[in-house]
Amino acid sequence: MSKITASRKKRNRGYIEGYKPNAKTRQLLEQAQVVLQEYRKYWPLTCRQIFYRMVGAHGYDKTEAAYGRLCHHLANARRGKLIPFEAIRDDGVTTYSLGHFDDRDAFLRHVRQLGEGYTRNRLAAQHVHMEVWCEAAGMLPQLHRVAEWYSVPVYSSGGFDSLTAKKRLADRICAMEKEAVILHLGDYDPSGVSIFDSVAADVTAFVEADRPHGLVSVEFERVALTSEQVHDNDLPTAPAKATDSRSKTWTGGTCQLEALPPNVIADILEEAIKRRINWMQFVEDLDAEEQDRVMIGGLLPAPESMGAV
DNA sequence: GTCACATCGCACCACTGGAA
DNA sequence: TTCCAGTGGTGCGATGTGAC
Known part of the structure; x- marks a missing residue:
């Protein structure tokens, strides 16, 4: 019988107690x-x-x-x-959450919280549907914080490559029955630009084939990273990889989206969203949302009916 | 010659595990 | 502590192969 012996050095598991880096x-x-x-x-x-x-x-x-x-x-x-x-965000975890409740009171509390936090879809009445797609999944929380106020959903382009995701996007756009704008953020490199172009062409083709009428269209806007932004922000660049077949037609350096400071990315995205917003409609929606919230509050179960909260 | 299909190496990102 | 190779899933362009 073989004897199991401890390895020379064990990998770190859990917390490192008394961590003293040199x-x-x-x-x-x-x-x-x-x-x-x-x-x-x-x-x-x-x-x-x-x-x-x-x-x-x-x-x-x-x-x-x-x-x-x-x-x-x-x-x-x-x-x-x-x-x-x-x-720090380094996860790529996909979660399936359960819509289950500990008991009836927990459910009622949940309903009350939902009502109190009621927010209208501020994009619903706008003339244009918007979505944000980003190559770096780790940046989604930052982009979501900017886009949430405008009810603009944020997606990771990890799934942007998938044929299913492209068809779903086209289906969503057709179902909206209005113009759609996809705001894309990705690296400035041959692969990133090439993928963006091919996805834009693919989704546009699906939309044009399946749209219910001619007013439905899709526009892809590369919000970041562009050569101008690399230049204006004096970002560090690296030569395109010679092994990448798409580098042959590429001139200049490449740059990662993360090279832009988080506050600059947030400003660029917000500016791109704001440009498409009909502000008169937006303010009307905010007023209507407040009225909705008051009305919903009256329909919610009273706190005393839910036990101790 | 043209077409369809298969294969290849590459990109992305944040580690992980083993060796030095 | 550092370095290196490998992992996951998907689509890209380039190239190769086979059928017509």
Whole structure:
């Protein structure tokens, strides 16, 4: 019978108690903490965003090895409680939540909360339907915070490549029976631009084939990242990979979306949404929403009927 | 020569695990 | 602590293969 022996070094599991990084790592983590504090409002940041801010603000090496090193230390620092878990987003988890309740009172409380937080779909009466699609799934929470006020849904382009997702998008647009605008945020590189163009062509073809009438159309707007934004923000670029077949027709450098500071991305997106909004209609909807909320409040179960809340 | 289909290597991202 | 190779799922363009 073989004897199981402990390996020379065990991988970190759970929290790292008494985490004491060496001086060089400590300096790296301090820089990361500065970036996290600077953009506290935009948490959670992705590792890529922290990386690019460190490249820009602290002269950190812009290499894949340096990025890997940073990810490694950020993971340890979170296990070591030096950096809060909620500061960084690195998950790709898909969740199926259950619409189940502990008991009747829990259900009634839920209904009351829903009513109190009632929000109208502020896009429903607009002449144009909008959606935001982003290549980096980790940035969705930041983009959602901007788009939520306008009832603009945010999607990850992880599924943008999928034929099913493209058909579903076309179906949604046809069902809306009005103009649609897809605001896209992605890297400035041959693959990113090529995928954007092919998706735009594919969805447009589906919409044109299936639309109920000629007023239904779709426009794809590349909100970020553009060559102008790379230039205007003096972003760090890298040459296009020679191994990528699409690089042959590409001129100039490439740049990751995360190289743009979170506040700049938020401003760019908000400006793109605002440009399409009919403000008179928007204000009318806000007024109607308030009236709806009062009316719904009167229909909700009284707090005393739900036991202790 | 043309077409359809298959295959290949690549991109994306945040790790993970093993070795040094 | 650092480095390297690998993982997951999908679509891209380029190239190869076979049928007509």
